[in-house]
Amino acid sequence: MFTLLTVVVCALLLGPGRPAGAGVLDARPDSPGTATATGTATDTAPAADVASGLDARSAERFARLALDCVHTEYPNKISHVLRGDEDVRPPRDLTPAFYGCYDWHSAVHGHWLLARLARKLPQASFAADARQALAQSLTPEHIAAEVEYLTAEGRKTFERPYGLAWLLQLAAELAEWDDPEARRWSEILAPLEAAAAQRFAVWLPKLSHAIRTGEHSQTAFAFGLALDWARRRERKEMERLLVETSRTLYLADRDCPLAYEPSGQDFLSPCLAEADLVRRLLPPPAFAAWLGRFLPGIPLSGGEGAGDDVWLEPAVVTDPTDGKLVHLDGLNLSRAWMLEGIVVGLPEGDPRRPTLQETARHHRESGLASVTGQHYEGGHWLGSFAAYLVTGRGLPLEP
Numbered sequence: 001m002f003t004l005l006t007v008v009v010c011a012l013l014l015g016p017g018r019p020a021g022a023g024v025l026d027a028r029p030d031s032p033g034t035a036t037a038t039g040t041a042t043d044t045a046p047a048a049d050v051a052s053g054l055d056a057r058s059a060e061r062f063a064r065l066a067l068d069c070v071h072t073e074y075p076n077k078i079s080h081v082l083r084g085d086e087d088v089r090p091p092r093d094l095t096p097a098f099y100g101c102y103d104w105h106s107a108v109h110g111h112w113l114l115a116r117l118a119r120k121l122p123q124a125s126f127a128a129d130a131r132q133a134l135a136q137s138l139t140p141e142h143i144a145a146e147v148e149y150l151t152a153e154g155r156k157t158f159e160r161p162y163g164l165a166w167l168l169q170l171a172a173e174l175a176e177w178d179d180p181e182a183r184r185w186s187e188i189l190a191p192l193e194a195a196a197a198q199r200f201a202v203w204l205p206k207l208s209h210a211i212r213t214g215e216h217s218q219t220a221f222a223f224g225l226a227l228d229w230a231r232r233r234e235r236k237e238m239e240r241l242l243v244e245t246s247r248t249l250y251l252a253d254r255d256c257p258l259a260y261e262p263s264g265q266d267f268l269s270p271c272l273a274e275a276d277l278v279r280r281l282l283p284p285p286a287f288a289a290w291l292g293r294f295l296p297g298i299p300l301s302g303g304e305g306a307g308d309d310v311w312l313e314p315a316v317v318t319d320p321t322d323g324k325l326v327h328l329d330g331l332n333l334s335r336a337w338m339l340e341g342i343v344v345g346l347p348e349g350d351p352r353r354p355t356l357q358e359t360a361r362h363h364r365e366s367g368l369a370s371v372t373g374q375h376y377e378g379g380h381w382l383g384s385f386a387a388y389l390v391t392g393r394g395l396p397l398e399p
Contacts, residue, residue: 054390056124058368059117063126065373065383066110069101070133075376077103081154095149097142097192101380105163105216109384111137112170115185116387119177131181138185147191150199160203161222164196168229169393171196175233197238200226204241210249210274214266214331219249220273221334224394227280246281250274254293262315267330267385271295272338276394279345287345291352300351312359314366323377330378332367333385336360341394364389 076091076099091099098107114130121127150158159167171193174186211219223246230239256271275294279287291298299311312335315328339360343353371386373379388394 054120056121058386058390059121059124060126061373062113062371062383062387063117063124063130065371065379066101066113067126067129067133068373069376069380070107070110070114070137072100075102079104079158081158083152083154095146097137097139097146102376105159105166106381106384108163108170109166109381112166112173113384113387115170115173115177115182116391116393119173119179119182120391122179134185135181138188140188143188143192147195150192150195156199160199161219161226162216164199165222165225165229167196168193169225172229172232197235201238201241204245207245207249212270212274214261214263214268214270215327218268218270218273220270220277221268224273224277224280227277228394243281246277250278251281251290255296256294258295258297258312262328262331265324265327266315267327268334269331269338272335272342276338276341276345279342282345284345284347288347288350291342291346298352299355301354311355312363314363317370320370320375321377326375326378326382329367329370329382330385332363332370333382333389336363336367337389337392337394339363340392344395 073090073092078091078094080087080094082088087094095104095107098104098111101107101110111134114133117124118127118130118134149155171186171189174182174189177183177186207219211217223242227239227242227246229235230242253274256274258269258271261269261271271294275291278290278294281287282290297311314332314335317326317328319325320329337360339356343356343360346353346356367389368386370378371382373383
C-alpha cells in the first residue's frame, strides 16, 4: 500500500518531470544524447544510418504478440519468495499489473512495446487495442499492489537488474508520450518507478564487480536502459550514480573474449553490451580508443578480414520450442542494436564502422525473421526486442 515513505521516495527519486515529447510518427533513433553534468561525453557522434523497418505490417505483428500475452496468465514462471502459506497466490493477485507474458519482466516490456508502438503509430489498427490493454493494467490499485509486492521483505533482488530496468524504460516511454491518457498512466506508474529506481540506488554502491552473463543478471545492458531513463527523466543523481558505477566497473577492461560467445542460451552479448554501454559514457574519440583496447579484433575497412562476413555470424536456433535455446533469436536482435549503438558512438569516418554496420545488418535480418509468434517460448518476448531494434530506442537523437 502507499505510505508516507512511498511519497518521500517518489519526491526524491522522480523529482520534476521533463516536458513530454511530441508523439512523432516516425522510427528515428531517439535515445538521449550524452550529458555534461556528470563529466561524460559532451559531443554525440553522428546518428547511424539505420533502416527503421517500422512499417505498419511489422508493427502490427509485434503489437499483436504483446496483446496476445500481457493479460494471459498461464503458463507462468514466477520468481517468488514464499514467506508463508499466505504467499501461495496466483500471479494475477501477486502482481496484478504485470502477470502475463510468462514472467514479470516480459509482461513489463510487453507493456513498453504497446506504449512505444502506439506512440509511434497512433493511427495504426492496433493502437486502440494497445491503449485498452495499457488502461486495463495501469490502474492505481494495480500499481499500489505492485509497489507493495516489490518492497516486501525478502524481495530485495526481485527482477534486479533486468526487469527493473525495463520498468524504468516503460516509465520513460509514458512520460515522453504527448498524450492525455499516457500522462495519466505515467502519474499512476510513478510510485513503482520510484521503487525501481530506489532498488538501483541502494544496490549500485554495493556492487563490487560487473555481472558478465548473457542473460537477465547482466549489468551492462540493464545499466544502459537505466542510464537512458535517468537522462530522459532528468534524474541527475541517478545519472551520476549510474555513470560513476559504469566507469568504475568497465573502463579498465580490455581484450574482451568475444570468441567465447555466445553461450548456448544467451540473449545478450556480454562484450557488445559493455561496448554499447561505454559509448554512452565517452565522447567519440575517447570511445574509439577504448574500443580499440576492448575489442581489438574488429576488422578495418579495406584491411585484412574486412567484408568477409565471418567476423561475427548470427546465432542459429536449433529448437524454437525450447524456451532456453530460443534465447539465441533474441541474441541476434540485441546484437544488432548493440552494434548499431557502437557505430554511432564512433567518430564519423572510423574505419571499423563499415564492418560493424554490415555485421549489424546480418543480425538484424536474422533476428527479425525469427519473430513469428509461432511458438510461445519466443513469442512472449521477442516482439519487444524487435520493437527496441526497429524503433532505434537505444540510439542517440539525430542532430
